[in-house]
Amino acid sequence: MLKKRIIPCLDIRDGRVTKGIEFKNNIDIGDPVLLAEFYSQNGADEIVIYDITASAEKRAPDFSTIEKIAAKSFVPICIGGGIRDFTDASHCIASGAEKVSLNSIAPRKPELITEISNHFGVQAVVLSLDVLADSSCPSGYRLFINGGRTATDWDMIRWLEFALPLGVGELCVNSIDQDGKRNGYDLDLLELIKQKVRVPVIVSGGAGKAQHLIEAFSQGADAALVASIVHSGEMTLLQLKEECVRAGLPVRMDW
Amino acid sequence: MTNTPAKVGILNYGAGNFGSVKRAVEALNIVPVEVVDVETLKQVERLVFPGVGSAQQAMAELKQRNLVEPLKSFAQSGHPLLGICVGMQVLGEWSEEGNTECLGLLPYRVEKFRCEAPIPHMGWNSVAWSAKNSACNAATASISVAANFYFVHSYAAFVQSKSQSSAHVMGVSSYGGQDFCAFVAHQNIWGAQCHVEKSGRIGLQLIENFLRWERG
Numbered sequence: 001m002l003k004k005r006i007i008p009c010l011d012i013r014d015g016r017v018t019k020g021i022e023f024k025n026n027i028d029i030g031d032p033v034l035l036a037e038f039y040s041q042n043g044a045d046e047i048v049i050y051d052i053t054a055s056a057e058k059r060a061p062d063f064s065t066i067e068k069i070a071a072k073s074f075v076p077i078c079i080g081g082g083i084r085d086f087t088d089a090s091h092c093i094a095s096g097a098e099k100v101s102l103n104s105i106a107p108r109k110p111e112l113i114t115e116i117s118n119h120f121g122v123q124a125v126v127l128s129l130d131v132l133a134d135s136s137c138p139s140g141y142r143l144f145i146n147g148g149r150t151a152t153d154w155d156m157i158r159w160l161e162f163a164l165p166l167g168v169g170e171l172c173v174n175s176i177d178q179d180g181k182r183n184g185y186d187l188d189l190l191e192l193i194k195q196k197v198r199v200p201v202i203v204s205g206g207a208g209k210a211q212h213l214i215e216a217f218s219q220g221a222d223a224a225l226v227a228s229i230v231h232s233g234e235m236t237l238l239q240l241k242e243e244c245v246r247a248g249l250p251v252r253m254d255w
Numbered sequence: 256m257t258n259t260p261a262k263v264g265i266l267n268y269g270a271g272n273f274g275s276v277k278r279a280v281e282a283l284n285i286v287p288v289e290v291v292d293v294e295t296l297k298q299v300e301r302l303v304f305p306g307v308g309s310a311q312q313a314m315a316e317l318k319q320r321n322l323v324e325p326l327k328s329f330a331q332s333g334h335p336l337l338g339i340c341v342g343m344q345v346l347g348e349w350s351e352e353g354n355t356e357c358l359g360l361l362p363y364r365v366e367k368f369r370c371e372a373p374i375p376h377m378g379w380n381s382v383a384w385s386a387k388n389s390a391c392n393a394a395t396a397s398i399s400v401a402a403n404f405y406f407v408h409s410y411a412a413f414v415q416s417k418s419q420s421s422a423h424v425m426g427v428s429s430y431g432g433q434d435f436c437a438f439v440a441h442q443n444i445w446g447a448q449c450h451v452e453k454s455g456r457i458g459l460q461l462i463e464n465f466l467r468w469e470r471g
Contacts, residue, residue, distance in 0.1 A: 076453050
């Protein structure tokens with residue numbers, strides 16, 4: 001049986017892992033290579049690395065860090081932040097990533113989705129979206145870019161209807177309202193998206209306890225990103241997974 | 256380790272996971288030879304055959320490098336060979352992907368998933384093992400029966416049922432109600448549909464089992 005995935009998310013700024021609240025006020029967590037290795041050996045089903053300042057600084061992701069991580073972490077790796085074109089995506093994959101996550105670039109250059117998936121397969125393309133509740137949008141959510149700083153004209157569902165057929169293998173949905181607050185994932189948002197899409201959905205933003213993951217998995221999430229809850233040491237991946245097992249959810253317990 | 260493996264090669268024909276497989280082999284403290292043509296193939300006694308993408312593209316790349324017949328000879332001479340993902344698929348007879356004739360080293364045909372579930376089958380999945388021969392036993396040494404492996408694929412070598420499968424089928428997984436070969440082994444020729452190079456410590460263990468396997 002296919003397992004629900006728990007994916008630690010490492011936000012990298014100036015070569016260090018950081019974590020913010022509502023995408024701001026970041027605090028230092030540690031060395032990305034050591035943290036990725038630690039998580040990969042302790043139950044991470046995948047590792048996501050966001051170079052959170054690459055886009056704003058108009059530079060590519062830090063490929064040398066990706067290479068160092070891939071040499072120590074033998075689980076799938078997804079890279080986001082700073083991917084501007086096909087060359088950047090190819091470099092990420094050549095450096096040891098399996099997937100690239102496209103966020104701010106996707107509404108600006110949607111053809112990049114097709115270019116990458118045609119070459120590497122749809123499973124290599126994760127479409128990541130930062131959304132904020134907005135009653136003026138038909139779906140109730142608006143798409144944001146630039147690390148949640150810039151509103152777009154896209155209604156979230158309109159955006160998905162446009163972008164998914166271009167060659168998206170997976171969707172990662174970040175709720176800006178919930179990020180770092182540890183009050184739980186936005187389940188209304190998840191339900192809305194699961195009704196509309198067939199690709200696997202990763203929920204992101206808001207995990208504060210195991211119950212939040214259990215709720216999201218039970219409502220159809222295929223994977224969940226975790227950051228604060230594990231970075232703080234409050235809960236280990238093993239503890240989160242043990243709770244999922246108790247709730248009867250299929251998760252990978254051997255590593 | 257007492258037995259140092261014979262010269263290990265990794266086939267590099269442009270497949271996307273060559274680097275990941277190389278890093279996995281290096282993590283086992285083995286320095287692999289990059290096999291790119293007939294000459295470099297002659298330098299090795301054991302070969303890992305990675306693969307990402309399509310069977311059609313993989314066969315085209317092998318033909319372009321004049322590697323089709325040399326690879327068959329390599330396998331038929333008894334050298335251990337491990338195909339991974341598309342590398343395993345092309346060890347079979349044929350793939351539906353581009354109606355592609357494959358290497359024909361193992362007796363299976365590869366077809367597309369026909370199910371309601373999203374394609375590709377992607378993520379961690381368990382395997383039902385059946386130790387049918389000495390290669391199967393060697394492949395699964397030190398690996399728990401409950402172990403999960405990381406899969407990413409849209410095509411597979413399907414089996415009719417988990418219990419009634421051919422002698423080369425050593426591990427079967429299920430997705431979308433369809434059962435398929437997760438692992439195959441016949442004498443010196445092994446195949447893994449999953450990405451063992453990205454399946455954590457357990458995947459590395461399987462690669463190590465292959466690299467250290469001596470034919471009895």
